[in-house]
Amino acid sequence: MIPFTFYRRFEADILAGRKTITLRHGSEADVAPGDILQVSRYEDGVFFCRLRVLAVTPVAFSALNDAHARQENMTLPELKQVIQRIYPGIEHLTCIEFTLC
Numbered sequence: 001m002i003p004f005t006f007y008r009r010f011e012a013d014i015l016a017g018r019k020t021i022t023l024r025h026g027s028e029a030d031v032a033p034g035d036i037l038q039v040s041r042y043e044d045g046v047f048f049c050r051l052r053v054l055a056v057t058p059v060a061f062s063a064l065n066d067a068h069a070r071q072e073n074m075t076l077p078e079l080k081q082v083i084q085r086i087y088p089g090i091e092h093l094t095c096i097e098f099t100l101c
């Protein structure tokens with residue numbers, strides 16, 4: 001089981017199945033299809049679910065599209081703004097697609 005965190009503001013969307021991908025950079029993206037993620041909130045470490053990784057795909061920031069945004073339950077401008085805040089200036093991202101266990 002791989003420990004993994006999300007900001008707490010995404011907890012409800014993940015538990016409801018409205019958010020089915022996350023875009024990560026560097027060692028945070030070190031997962032493979034079939035891995036089980038033990039997911040807790042970044043802010044307080046509270047466990048809230050297990051996720052199974054379905055796919056791991058490289059994606060450039062400039063190639064993000066409406067399909068990515070839909071899977072994040074955001075608009076594309078919202079998603080780009082969120083990512084620019086978390087990973088300023090980073091072009092190389094990894095899209096991790098998941099499902100609730």
Ligand SMILES: CC(=O)Nc1ccn([C@@H]2O[C@H](CO)[C@@H](O)[C@H]2O)c(=O)n1
Pocket residue numbers: 005006007010021022023024042072082083086
């Ligand atoms: C807590 C932590 O370690 N890191 C991150 C990094 C990203 N994300 C979310 O994934 C999507 C694309 O980046 C957006 O919805 C982000 O807000 C997150 O929740 N937590």
